[in-house]
Amino acid sequence: MRFLPALLGVLYFGIVFSAKSQQVDFVKGVVFEIENDQPLPGANVYWESEPQKGVVTDINGEFTIESIEFPAKLVISFIGFKESVRIISVKDLEKPLKFYLKPDELSLEEIIIRDRAPDQNVKSLDMGKSSIPIETIKNIPALFGEVDLLRSLQLLPGVQTAGEGTTGLFVRGGSADQNLVQLDGAPIYNPSHFFGFFSVFNPDALQGVEFYKGTIPANYGGRISSLIDVSLREGNYQKIKGEGGIGTISSRLTVDGPLFSDQSSFTVSGRRTYADAFLRLSPNENINNNDLYFFDLSGKFTFKLGEKDKLSISSYYGSDFLGLERQFGLGWNNWITSALWNRNISDKSFFDLNIYHSKYKYLVNFDDEDNGFRWDNVLSETGAKAQWSFLPSENTIFQWGFHTQLYHFAPINLLPSSNSSIEPTNTNPRNGLQNNLFISASTDVNSKLRIETGLRWSFYNQVGKGVTYIYRGGVPEPDAVILDSLSFGRFENMEFYQGLEPRFSFRYLLKDDLSIKGGFNRNYQYVQVASNSSAGLPIDRWIPAGTYIPPIRGDQVSLGIFKNIARNKWELSLEGYYKDFKNIIDLRQGASVLFTDNVETEILVGNGYAYGLEFLLKKNIGKTTGWLSYTFSRTWRKVDGISDNNWYNPRFDRPHDVTLVLNHEFSKRWSANLTFVYTTGQAVTFPIGSYEVDTQRLPLYGSQRNADRFPDYHRMDASVTWRNTDKGRKWRGSWNFSIYNLYGRKNPFAYQFTEIVNDQIDFDPGSGEEVFSRRPGVVMTYLFTYIPAITYNFQF
Structure with missing residues (x-):
């Protein structure tokens, strides 16, 4: 393998660097909430004598601060908690420090939405990055009362949705398969339940989520549009606690606590719908014989192996099933397992090792005497990631x-x-081996300018077992003659690609509360979906790069201005971006990719670009919090063989997008939430006429793709929450009342161009009724109007 010498060099570099970094120049520690023993991200840590050199705890509640002359007072503070001050001596540095903050009952009059420093919006390098606190996600009104992580991300600027109720994300002009969704480092290939109406993430089981849509760090790669990095919650090390909820269509329960001692913990979470139970109650046999449910289970087990080592093992399993009258069944499931080892080599150097396996499987079964069949497929990814971090000074970090x-x-x-008349189908497997090297550095050039540079080098081999077909003329087309086929053995190289992926970003402070940020990001993507649906289906076919399908390359340039107002009470930002896509795939008109072994004959390859401007105004402090965002964006594709070889819009091109999210605390017991969304209608292709076949009139489509649009989409949701705030009780509950689509907007889900017979859209020609009129018509399908929901949430 040509990447082996470089890999050995990186390993040697890491070992040498680690050996040279044993001197103690930093103080490390972890900050916890005393009530639930959970890490507290965003807490301020500083020396009382040098408050200007403070740091902020990360998502795991950990901090590293430069040492000063001892003994010295170290201060830990976080709004909503009592300040902690501890005198630190040299003897205390023999092991990491632990701080436990108590809630400050007197400070609960103000509500703070953040898990980061109050001025991080201006002073950090982060651009196109969002971290939504789990508590904020739980407060957003939701479909059927089901709080949903991915649907919450749709409320951010630069993020589009596939349509009514779905969790599919289209980020800055990219398709849904161009988002890397991972749970504790393991990718999830279908992160949705119920055909995209709900995501696979139970919010009670989550520690946090980081969403990158701009410059993605060099230690991540594989997708060209965004990264959604989700982490499961660590268990409580002191006592067993739990929380859950009973909702309109599902219930959930999460329990966590110490496992064997105070050096190990567990978190176990489960969720299941009971829509199938309601179906059984129907007197209609056409309904009560159907099945419709999903469930998911997750667990995380954490072991402190000493003062320097921690091991976490996570697993998630989720399953969906739809059965109609015991004749048709469609089911799919995700199963991931991840192990993460963290080692503090010294006060300046750290090592992380992540090993994972992710598997996605679906099954379709049709029980019919003449046309019955069973159709299944499995795809998986197995990986290992090693990362070293070195902090030579407080404001400089190297990672590789x-x-x-x-x-x-x-x-x-x-x-x-x-006895079926259907012919059996069996395709050849497709396999890929990808290796990546990465290195990055971040530092302060001076008091105003901070930069980060990174480089990722990806090597991809399509490997056997597999078959490559040779076509006449060398071009795979639907009617091309296959001249020969080449068979490859296990792990035998079939095709090779490689690419350098540079990253660069900067932040320049104009004032303490005003900064300019910019960046450039290049990514390669070696697997993608070939599908006619923009929303994403359980049976979508993933295609790895190969002989006829090159990897996608995505370049993004972004620039933004960030301003904080009224002592960080308000955040204001304006970001612009331009993205360039190479080797984007799209399907030929009328293509069928599900059962063919020659999928390359149904795929066309082209280029594209996208640009946009994103405005965000966010209020963090006070009884009323939330944000208002507006996005203007355009997305274009050009693929020879589609739309007369002209530029066209994909379905998720929506020029205008407005989002309003508000939360108001009336008291400690009562709060209300409201969201409003407005977007331009999605781009679609309407028929230009009709023609008749066997007395049936069918729509006729032109050559231009997606030249028409649905009507604009808008919707308002609202919810009210009542909480039991008695801190002395072991069991605490709250009631949430919500309405999805408050004013009953009938947003179109689909249009059917058909023939209206006898002025009836569902006329049955076989009924024997006399036909007295026929006319062409359009039938609109919408999914939801008003949907009230009630959920009881509890903690113990």
């Missing part, structure tokens, strides 16, 4: 490492029933 990924896309099997 490697990431190895093995993709396996199993053969697609269509097995007919014994």
Whole structure:
């Protein structure tokens, strides 16, 4: 392998650097909430004598601060908690410090939405990055009362949705498969339940989420549009606690606590719908014989192996099933397992090792004597990622490492029933081996300018077992003649690609509360979805790069201005971006990709670009909090063979997007939340006429793709929450009352261009009724109007 010498060099560099960094120049520690023993991100840590040199705890509640002359007073503060001051001596530095903050009952009159420093919006390098606190996500009104992580991200600027109720994300002109969604470092290939109406993430089980849509750090890669990095919650090390909820269509329960001692903990979470139970109550046999449910289970086990080592093992399993009258069944599931080892080599150097396996499987079964079949498929990714971090000074950090990924896309099997007239189908497997090296550095050039540079180098091999077809003329087309086929053995190289992925970003402070940020980001993506649906379906076919399908390359340039107002009470930002796409795939008109072994004959490759401007005004402090955002964006594609070889918009091109999110605390017991969304209608292709076949009139479509649009989409949701705030009780509960689509807007989900017979859209030609009129018509389908929901949440 040509990447091996470079990999050995990185490993040697890491070992040498670690050996040279044993001197103690920093103080390390962790900040916890005393009530639940959970890490407290965003807490301020500073020496009483030098408050200007303070730091902020990270998502794990950890901090590293430069040492001063001892003994010295170290101060830990966080709004909503009592300040902690401790005298630190040299003897205390023998092991990491632990701080436990108590809630300050007197400070609860103000509500703070943040898990970071109050001026981080201006002073950090982060651009196009969002961290939504889990408590904020839980307060947002939700469909059927089901709090949802991915639907909450749709409320951020630069993020579009596939349509009514779905959790699919389209970020800055990218398609849904261009988002890397990972849980504790393991990718999730279908992060949704109920055909995209709910995500797989139970909010009670989550520690946090970081969302990157701008400059993605060099230690992440594999997707060209965004990174959604989700982490499961660590368990309480002191006592067993739990929380959950009983909702309109599902219930959930999460329990955590010490495992064997105060050096280990567990978190176990489960959730299940009971829509199938309601179906059983129906007197209609066409309904009570149906099945419709999803469930998910997750667990995280954490072990402190000493003062320097921590091991976490996470697992998630989620499953969906739809069954109609015991004749048709569609099911799919995700199963991921991840292990993460963190080692503090010294006060200046750290090592992280993540090993994971992610598997996605679906099954379609049709029980019919003449046309019955069973169709299943499996895809998986197995990987290992090692990362070293070195902090030579308080404001400088180096990171480097490697990431190895093995993709396996199993053969697609269509097995007919014994008496079925359907022909069996079996495709060849597709496999890929990807190796990545990365290195980055971040430092302050001076008091105003901070920069970060990074480089990721990806090597991709399409490997056997597999088959490559040779076409006449060398171009795969639907009617091309196959001249020959080449068979490859296990792990035998079939095709090779590689690419350098540079990253650069900067922040320049104009004032203490005003900064300019910019960046450049290049990513390669070696696996993508070939699908006719923009919303994402459980049966979507993932395609790895190969002989006829090159990897996608995405370049993004972004620039923004960030301002904090009234002592960080308000945040204001304006970001612009331009993205360039190379080797984007799209399907030929009428393409069928599900069962063919020659999928390259149904795919066309082209280029694209996107640009946009994102405005965000956010209020963090006070009884009323929330944000207002506006996005103007355009997305274009050009693929020879589509739309007369002209530029066209993909379905998720929506020029205007407005979002309003408000939360108001009336008292400690009562609060209310409201969201409003408005977007331009999605781009679609309407028929230009009709034609008749066997007395049936069918729509006729033109050559231009997505030249029409749905009507504009808008909706308002609202909720009210009542809480039991008695801190002395072991059991605390709250009631949430919500209404989805408050004013009953009938947003179109689909249009059907058909023939209206006898002025009836559902006329049955076989009914024997006399036909006295026929006319062309358009039938609009919408999913939801008013949807009230009630949820009881509890903690113990």
